[in-house]
Amino acid sequence: MVTPRDYEGIAVIAPNTLPYTKTSEHEAMWFIGRTLAEMLSSAGLEKSDVDGLSIASFTLYPDTAASVADHLGIQLRWLEQLPFGGASGVMALRRAARAVQSGEAEIIACIGADTNLRGSFQKLVSGFSRFSSAEIYPYGATGPNTVFALITSHYMNEYGVTREDLGRLCVDQRANAVAASQALFKEPLTIDDYLNARPIVEPLHLYDCVMPCAGGEGFLVTTVERAKSLGVPYASILASAECHNAYSTDPIMRRSGWSVYADDLYNQAGVGPKEIDVLETYDDYPVISFIQMEELGFCPAGKAAEFIRSFTRPSDSQGMSHNASGGQLSCGQAGAAGGFLGITEAIRQMTKGQSKNSSAAARHAMVSGYGMVNHDRGICTAATIIGG
């Protein structure tokens, strides 16, 4: 197998979160444009400095990334749009890094953003893909909730995992959200709150499900040289990988692409799971975070329920924290921004002082993405290890 080259000379800067709202009358273009404006302001850059753009947005349609260049008045020599849901952020990062590394562009803005107009979520899920419109939506019109309720139920039965085990993850993430104080859900969550919450699609109850909302997340990829000349803190990419449509013949999802490349990630980064200080998993549902932890080598299959008891707070100088800003389960899922939330938080954690909920001792972060429930499971996975 060919070993990919390293990411020497690449800097990831200017993580920005445009505050989330439950609904919005703005269009997706507003969220993309304002996220870009905030990123540039935080880095001391002008719009004309940006020569590359990578966009992920469900509600941008019928517009495209080309429309973004037109609306926002930017001339570009590198342009990309990623329709990969929650894997888009990591995929944007690794593509932008190679483009900058090879000199195709110097400053690439990577943005995931979506609006949430009333009724738009139902429209999105009912027409999400040919397979899901025909063979999933007619079963109760629940969006992905039934798909992941079945996956959760199967996982719970296979490994003897309880609702309380899964709930412990939600409680832990909420504690991080409370400390970070930028999430839509900022009140502490107890395990009793979790267990007593109303059912949505059993075994999933209210706090197992992310809240669709509006918002934006973004970061810039550039050279170390440029980051230093700007005088801004930057994170480095130590490793990254992706794998799509893995184990497609499994009758129900119980694993996905992460296990295909986990060893390669750690070999490329020169660190192991024990050296990861902050882990950002894609938490569309607690069971998927559990599966990511297991497949990415943090614990054996079926043992995530025990493993999560070891999590520390992001501000602790020891141990590993998880979903340091609260994850989507506490922050909400602003469409495609959900795939970027883990990266922006990981960059903050690695570039000391940008988050009030971080530790100066944290050196390595891992971000994992998952997306595009084309039929009965997510198709896309991607992961990266970054360092501060």
Place this chain on the structure above:
Amino acid sequence: MHNLTFLRCKDCETFQYPSREVCRQCLSDQFTSSPVSERGLVLAVAKVHHSLEDRCRQYLPFSIGRIVLNHEICVMAYLPPDIEAGDKVFVSQVDGPIDAVVFAATREDDYEQAAALKTNNEPWKTRGKNEQ
């Protein structure tokens, strides 16, 4: 009992579900419609309490399952309330609550309920004892 039919590649004989125009195994575009036994095994069950469509809301709560048929074809199916993972079921096709043909399943040894499915006694209209 009528068998279910699914698309099958003429060249490599792989079943295709969901239907598509190019074989997922060999990329051929030549297909036949091939019968598959109605017998299936329940892999997992979920109970729906919240729906995005009014036409489903009137029947809440109802159960949906993931069923594996022969040839490793896996389908969603509406279930009666008492089915659990590991149960053996008969699967039929019925008109669903939102303008689509859907799969519905009954317990394998419940011949009466299986026959009732053929006359459209839809499982999403059957609530459990403690919901009535």
